[in-house]
Structures are given as structure tokens and as C-alpha cells.
Ligand SMILES: Nc1ncnc2c1ncn2[C@@H]1O[C@H](COP(=O)(O)OP(=O)(O)OP(=O)(O)O)[C@@H](O)[C@H]1O
């Protein structure tokens with residue numbers, strides 16, 4: 001936009017200065033033309049003047065021997081004036097043709113002057129005197145007729161040149177009128193162009209903000225806008241999507257708060273009767289002499305009660321996790337502990353010497369991972385959940401790779417990869433939702449809790465997976481957790 | 489709305505540009521006052537000229553010299569060209585002339601009749617300050633001796649010239665032509681030396697008389713003069729046209745005028761004017777320089793004091 005404005009400004013400056021120059025030039029041209037016309041008139045006048053002066057000399061000549069004759073000196077002055085008038089012509093003209101005819105004229109004039117002198121100085125018989133005078137007079141007449149000729153041809157030329165000058169003046173005038181109308185028109189056009197760009201862009205942006213304001217957070221500015229408006233448009237889009245995120249997060253938080261309330265109340269209410277039930281059942285199971293079959297029923301009841309208890313616990317730790325209790329801890333050590341814990345899960349309960357699955361656990365620990373400040377039990381819970389899920393995903397034989405890495409921005413990344421069955425993309429979207437599970441006895445709270453706890457640590461958890469190609473979870477947590485009073 | 493401020497800027501800019509251009513245009517009308525005020529001398533000296541050349545050329549020839557002298561002597565000089573040599577004697581008094589460049593004969597006449605005082609005369613580039621008269625004919629005219637001239641046309645210059653009148657008279661006397669009027673078919677006075685030469689050259693007259701300086705000057709620009717004309721007789725040397733002033737002119741002015749002329753060749757401007765005039769310098773001249781003219785007139789039997797050249 002800046003560039004466009006600059007270009008428009010340049011065009012305008014160019015137009016104005018060009019117009020200005022043109023006007024000045026036109027004025028100059030008109031002045032030159034007028035000057036030409038004046039000069040032409042002047043030339044015309046000079047020629048007439050010369051003609052008159054020759055006429056005067058001729059008259060002097062005729063009157064020479066009459067009683068009205070002048071003295072010699074005034075006559076000389078007349079001749080001198082005539083000569084001067086003739087010389088003026090010589091001084092002005094430049095065209096070769098004119099110069100030649102003028103030169104011829106000048107020679108004629110010189111001869112005439114010589115003859116005039118002669119008439120005034122000679123003393124002879126009447127016949128010679130008369131002859132001399134007649135010769136001089138006829139030379140004078142010839143000179144006169146030549147001047148007349150020049151006057152006629154030149155006046156023709158002059159009138160032509162005057163018309164030409166007039167025409168050029170008129171043309172200049174027309175062009176000036178054109179400029180006067182075209183200039184503002186161009187200005188209006190440029191202004192219109194800019195206005196239109198402004199208004200359409202501003203309208204589109206205004207519309208977008210209005211829509212978003214009305215709650216349509218999914219609305220995006222899709223129009224192709226020029227220059228800075230495009231930038232503004234995408235800024236609005238980014239704002240809208242972050243608003244959407246924010247909204248979702250707030251909804252989630254709200255939901256969590258409700259669930260937390262509910263879970264806490266439920267846990268509280270259910271825990272005591274459940275404990276009572278459990279104790280009662282245990283007493284009953286010990287005191288009654290029961291058949292092996294019946295005893296197993298009791299054991300199953302106790303088992304189910306355990307499950308209810310752990311579900312309650314899970315629900316509580318998801319909905320209302322305690323504030324992280326931070327302490328410096330060695331991540332590798334923590335991971336080792338977690339691995340050891342899950343390896344118990346692999347032991348076949350029927351035959352403790354055999355494992356239920358053939359799983360190799362690979363540890364790819366980076367030595368430069370620093371101790372982190374975090375909540376030990378919460379991180380452990382995360383690792384356990386992820387490892388258990390990995391084990392669940394592996395059908396019979398597979399590898400779980402646990403790697404750690406120090407990131408550049410004071411964070412640490414822990415990744416847990418398995419060679420299990422992987423996930424379909426639609427499932428991938430839902431795994432962090434509470435109660436999403438594909439397992440018959442699963443609660444669907446494992447990953448939800450993981451996400452919640454990692455977020456409590458200001459970290460992130462991501463997953464990449466494809467069906468049949470295994471799954472990798474990436475956890476990134478800051479080296480040092482800074483608590484900021486997070487409320488569920 | 490940013491567009492508005494842009495427009496304001498543009499209008500301002502255009503206005504500035506316009507004023508700049510306008511102010512640029514105005515500079516051509518600077519005044520052209522190169523003229524230096526001319527100091528106008530208080531007195532006027534009237535200077536007469538004889539028609540040695542045609543009257544217009546003569547005036548032009550003397551104009552620079554007159555201007556120079558005018559500045560030197562701090563006196564305006566007005567040139568007055570006379571249409572006849574002899575007029576200068578009459579007009580010197582009647583026209584109130586203060587000075588004149590006299591020919592040798594008019595000079596001698598003026599010395600005798602008007603008691604004018606010669607001051608200076610030019611010295612030509614060849615070192616001479618005198619001239620002589622010549623009688624000439626066309627080479628193809630077949631005229632070689634006085635005897636051949638009978639019945640021909642004679643072009644004199646003026647009855648007040650040495651070359652154009654005294655010489656022919658002397659020639660006639662020597663050759664026993666008692667009455668030239670009946671001897672020749674026509675005689676007339678061209679008024680100028682130039683015309684006498686050209687008239688013979690062009691066949692308007694058969695015999696002519698004129699002074700050598702004009703003859704050779706013309707010969708320089710027109711080769712026909714030398715090629716087609718034959719000089720038959722020459723006169724003794726007489727002083728070149730000298731400046732003489734009336735005797736009662738302010739003595740200081742006389743001296744100033746003479747000094748100005750004599751010192752002309754000592755400054756560059758003077759030398760330039762002298763060169764154009766056709767002289768090397770001016771030399772002092774007195775009545776004595778006219779001795780050859782008096783002697784010549786004597787020989788012919790003219791009494792200059794009583795000579796009336798107009799009784800034609
Ligand atoms: N490593 C994995 N490979 C394949 N699928 C997985 C993996 N981890 C989790 N899942 C899928 O995500 C679902 C949700 O897991 P989550 O841990 O939240 O619950 P769960 O494991 O089903 O139940 P629980 O954790 O209570 O035993 C699982 O049911 C499973 O389908």
C-alpha cells in the first residue's frame with residue numbers, strides 16, 4: 001500500500017510538474033509567437049519606412065534644380081537615412097534566399113547612391129545633366145519597385161506566418177484546456193481507486209469483526225485483500241482461531257470444574273460406605289466356612305470394590321489433581337522406577353516365571369538431560385500410564401523405546417514409542433478426552449490424566465501414530481516448573 | 489483518511505514547483521544598460537569636406553576622424569559635405585564653417601582669399617604627403633597626344649582642383665589649345681575625382697583628369713582602372729588635402745586641434761582610425777606648403793586672389 005501511495009504520489013507530482021512545465025513552455029511559445037508577429041509587423045513597418053525614405057530621396061532628386069531644392073546637407077541626411085533603413089533589412093534576415101535577394105538589392109542601392117552623388121556633384125551641359133538625373137531617377141524607381149516587390153512578397157509571407165503563429169497559439173490554448181480538464185480527472189480517478197481499495201478492504205474486515213463479535217468464531221476472512229489489509233485480515237483470522245481455542249479451553253475447564261466437584265462429592269460419599277462394604281465382605285469371607293466356589297465370588301466382589309476405588313481415585317486425580325509438589329529429580333531414575341513398576345504387570349499371574357508378552361524396553365537416555373524440578377509422583381503417574389498403554393498396544397512381541405533429550409529452550413523432551421498396533425486418525429483425535437477408551441475394562445481416563453498433569457507442569461504432550469506402525473508420545477516439560485497458582 | 493493529507497502535500501508541492509518555475513522565468517528581463525553616458529562637448533566646430541569621393545562616401549570616410557578629434561579637443565564637430573570643390577570657398581563664409589579639409593587648389597585659394605590657416609595634412613603609408621594630377625584616357629581610345637584630343641569629350645573634376653582643372657589648363661596651354669571649349673566636343677565637371685576616372689573608364693568621356701591618390705585607390709579595388717586606362721600627363725606634386733581653420737578661430741582650439749591631429753599616430757585608437765582613413769599620420773602644414781600650387785597657377789596665368797571659378 002505504501003508503495004502504491006508512493007507511486008500515486010509520484011504520478012501526481014509528475015503530472016503536476018509536467019503540466020507546470022508544459023504551461024510554462026506554452027506561455028513561452030505563445031510569447032515567442034507574439035514576438036514573431038510583432039517582429040513581422042516591425043519588418044513590415046521597416047520595409048514601408050525604407051520605401052518612404054527612397055521616395056523622399058527621389059523627390060529631392062526631382063526638386064534638385066527647382067526653386068524648392070534643398071541644401072546639400074539635408075539631402076545627404078535623407079540619403080543616409082535611406083541607406084540606414086536598407087541596412088536594417090540586411091541585419092535581420094538570415095535565410096540564404098532572402099539574403100541573396102537582399103544583397104542584390106543592396107548593390108542596387110549602392111549604385112543608386114553613387115549615382116545620386118554624381119547628380120549632385122557633376123557640372124556639365126544641360127543634356128548631360130538631365131541624362132545623369134534621369135539615370136539616377138530611374139535607378140531610384142527601380143530600387144523602389146524592388147522594395148515594393150519585397151513588400152508584396154513579404155507581406156504575403158508575413159500574413160502566412162501570422163496565421164501560423166495564430167494557429168499555434170490556438171493549438172496551445174486547446175491543449176491547455178485539455179490539461180485543465182484532464183488533470184483534475186486524473187486526480188479524481190486516482191482518489192477513487194484508493195478510496196475503493198480502502199472501502200472494500202475496510203468493509204470486509206469490519207464484516208469479519210462483526211461476525212466474530214456475534215459469536216461466529218469459525219468465521220475467517222477469506223477475501224483476497226490488498227497489501228496491508230491482507231496482513232490485518234490474517235491477524236483477525238489468527239485472533240479468531242485463538243479465541244476459539246481459548247473458548248474451548250474455558251469450556252473444558254468449566255466442565256472439569258463440574259466433574260471435579262461431582263467426583264469429589266461422589267468419592268467422599270461413596271468411599272466410606274464402600275470401605276464398610278469391603279471390610280464387611282472380608283470379615284464375612286474369613287468367618288464363613290465357604291466352599292471354594294463361594295469364596296471366589298467373595299474375592300471377585302472385593303476385586304470389583306478395588307476397581308471402584310481406583311476408578312474413584314482416577315476420577316479425582318483427573319478432575320481435581322493436587323497442586324504439584326516440586327522437588328529436584330533425576331528424570332532417568334524416575335523412568336527406571338517406572339519401567340520397573342510396569343515390568344511387574346508383565347509377569348504372568350499364573351506362572352510367575354513367565355512373562356505374558358515378549359517386550360523389549362530400550363532406553364535411549366541423553367546424558368545431558370539436567371535434573372528437573374517437578375512433582376515426582378505426578379510425573380511417575382504419567383510415565384506409568386503411557387508405558388501401560390504401550391504394553392497394552394503391543395499384541396505379543398514388540399519394543400518400547402524410551403528416549404530423553406535436552407531441548408534448546410530450557411525444556412526436556414521425553415518420548416515413549418511402541419511398536420504396537422497404532423491408532424486410526426479419528427481415534428487419535430479423541431484419546432485425550434476423558435472416558436475415551438477402546439479397551440473393555442479401560443476407564444479412558446489414563447491419557448486425560450496424563451495431559452492434565454503435564455499441563456499442570458506447563459508442558460505439552462503430543463502423539464504421532466498410524467495403524468500398524470506403532471505410536472510415539474512426546475512429552476515436553478520445562479526444566480524448572482514455576483508454579484503460578486493453577487486452579488482446576 | 490490518509491488520502492487527504494497526501495493530497496494536501498501534493499497541492500503544496502505543486503504550488504512550490506509553480507512558484508519556483510515562475511521565479512525562474514522572471515530572470516530574463518534584466519535591464520541591459522550597457523550605454524555609457526556620452527559627454528556632450530559644449531561648442532560645435534563646423535568642418536567642411538570637399539567631394540573628393542562621392543559625397544556620401546566622403547562623409548563616411550571622415551566621420552571616425554571627426555569623432556576622434558571631437559573627443560580629443562572636447563568640442564562637437566559637425567561635418568558638412570559640399571557638393572562642389574569650389575563651394576567650399578563661398579560656403580566657408582556663408583555656412584559659417586570653422587575649418588575644412590581643403591584640396592590643394594582650394595587650399596591655396598582659401599589661403600589667398602580667406603586667409604585660412606593650414607594646420608596639418610595626412611602623410612600616406614608610402615611616406616608621401618603630396619599628390620599629383622593625371623590626365624588619362626582609355627588605352628583603346630587611340631589618344632596619345634594633344635592633337636588626338638580634338639573633338640573628344642573631356643571630363644574635368646572641378647574648377648577648384650589642381651588635378652582636375654589646373655593640370656588640364658596647364659596641359660592645354662603647353663599644347664597650344666587656346667580655347668578648350670571649341671577644341672573639345674564637350675567638357676564637363678564630374679564633381680568628384682572618382683567620377684572623372686569612372687566616366688573615362690565607362691566611356692562617358694574620352695579624356696579625364698583626376699588625382700593620383702584616388703586613381704590608385706580605385707585601382708586597388710577595381711583592376712580595370714589600371715588595365716584599361718592610360719596615363720598621359722602628370723602634374724607637379726602638390727600638398728595633400730590639408731585641414732585649415734579660419735584665422736580668427738580660438739587660438740587654444742587651433743593648437744588643440746593641430747596637436748590632436750599630429751599626435752594621432754601615438755595612440756592605438758588614433759592609429760586604427762588613421763589606417764582606415766588611409767594615412768600613416770598627420771604632419772604639420774603651413775602656407776608655404778602651397779608654394780607649388782601658387783607656382784603652377786602662375787605658370788598658367790591664374791591670379792588666385794581674383795580667380796573666380798564659378799564664372800562658367
Ligand atoms: N500406545 C498406544 N497404542 C495404541 N492405542 C493406544 C495407546 N495408548 C492409548 N491408546 C488408545 O487410547 C485409549 C485411551 O487410553 P487411556 O489410557 O486413556 O485409557 P485406557 O488405557 O483405555 O484405560 P485405562 O488407562 O484406564 O486402562 C485406549 O483405549 C487405546 O485405544
Ligand SMILES: [Mg+2]
Pocket residue numbers: 385388389442446447
Ligand atoms: Mg490407559
